[in-house]
Amino acid sequence: MSILIALALQAAAPAPPPAPSPGEIVAAAPAGEWVAIAPADLLVMELAPLAKERPRTVVIQLMPPPFSQGWIGNIRKLAAAKWWDGTSVNRVQDNYVVQWGDATEKKPLPAGLATVAQSTYITGTPVKLRERWLDRLKVFDIVFDSASKKSDVQLDEINRASSFVRDSYGYMADNWQGWSIAGDEKSIWPVHCYAMVGVGRNLAPDTGSGAELYTVIGHAPRHLDRNIALVGRVIEGIEHLSSLPRGTEALGFYKTAQERVPILRIRLASDLPAAERPRFQYLNTEGPTFARYAEARANRRDPFFNVPAGGADICNIPVPVRRIQSSP
């Protein structure tokens, strides 16, 4: 092709299409980048329906190893024992958590629940994650070296570069094997993003069995990280919890029994008849689509946006999850 024709073609070329939004990037992911969630990792909670409304179903995805498996083992036993049936949502604190379990605190627990040590709030940093983070540190190192004169402007440059290395809490933050985590070279832990589910406890850090659970309904309370066990996340129906009336007692507990929201049942999807099992997939966080999605979350270029943020905290890059037809 002659240069002239090439230039003419270039001039005639239409304006480039608008940049895809993070949602459009995810929608275009090939099937092979979606990972099925095992039925034994899905907890299905049915709240009493509101008058004249459809059922209120909340679906929770439990975390895989190496995270929190002591509590998650207890949760599977509690579900198998139908322990939560007839319990209730007892606490709704605005911009914080919704909590459910036995309001009387007297219902006997099933036999065989483990007492789980607080040492398992964290777990060792996997080799691949450490390598990924060391690569990021190398990029940081290059900026760091190039700014050896350290004028204010150069310090600002280092500053900006470091935003890709660690978050406001002073640790690495990442999405790994489908979950949002933070950590350093020695250990990692899941983080308290919106909709994450954790284990209520008293003052002693090992007093939580998994019978009392909560989910985050506000800005990520990251100060709870490493102070309490996270076991999963709400992947469908969070609005049935987040839109409940706020409790008026201290910490958002409901004042009266009438305010509490009855829980009809909580079951593992694997304990439901095959035809009733909900099926979900999450986007592989190690795949190319997730990388493009995360970059687009940090730098929105879809038409509404004029100034890309240039970064995103880990809780603003939620792992995409989708429901799929129960009959394939």
Next chain:
Amino acid sequence: MSILIALALQAAAPAPPPAPSPGEIVAAAPAGEWVAIAPADLLVMELAPLAKERPRTVVIQLMPPPFSQGWIGNIRKLAAAKWWDGTSVNRVQDNYVVQWGDATEKKPLPAGLATVAQSTYITGTPVKLRERWLDRLKVFDIVFDSASKKSDVQLDEINRASSFVRDSYGYMADNWQGWSIAGDEKSIWPVHCYAMVGVGRNLAPDTGSGAELYTVIGHAPRHLDRNIALVGRVIEGIEHLSSLPRGTEALGFYKTAQERVPILRIRLASDLPAAERPRFQYLNTEGPTFARYAEARANRRDPFFNVPAGGADICNIPVPVRRIQSSP
């Protein structure tokens, strides 16, 4: 006193009291550290009461100069014209925003509203703030120098130190004159924390008049910073908005007119009879109590916590606000 007696006294001394929580630190602030909010900076929104319930009142504090005064001038005119009376809450999107205004988009606006340029989404960095940030950069610089060999461990140290300089979005973040902001040496802007109130707009960045408003009811959507005007924050009654049923249409809009929540009236407190004016104060963000409170938010030492986070993102250090008696 002999050494023996001193040792005996030491042995008999009771255990130190538990560290105060952030709330306890704020409760102990001297009266002089609280700043009155002017009645012209308070917007009082009355939603239609729910059956058999008390009124649903939401109070919004408008931002002071130099922030967003073009839109805030419009908002004062809209309130004076009683423009919002009879409009409604039309959109509730989970983990994002609640939005209110004229659902028909046809109600004529009062005369004299300004068209405000997007250039005022940001404002110049005040000298005092720049000085404060340069001091922080100097602390960072010292760590930076002391880690000249740049082993991985030392890089990690730099990393941790830099968390006190900038946030996950790559900018300085701070509380200044009562508001959460981000910025750099040239400009600053308010940030989209929970309960912040902003100006809905269409695609062109100057199409928002202030008639269509929203508030954040989820994890801080910081990608909206500098892309949309923030004008204030909900300081009382956010639960009347955050607990509304989520809309089922795209973007969380309500599907039917029946779902919309009627707004009875929105008034500036300065336009209410003196006896009906709510009175609020915020904690001076430049005072010693706020500094202690912010440090305690980043390093929780009250009894529930075992591992202080070591940092906090700006939206986890909300500026304390309190209601005071209307008749002093």
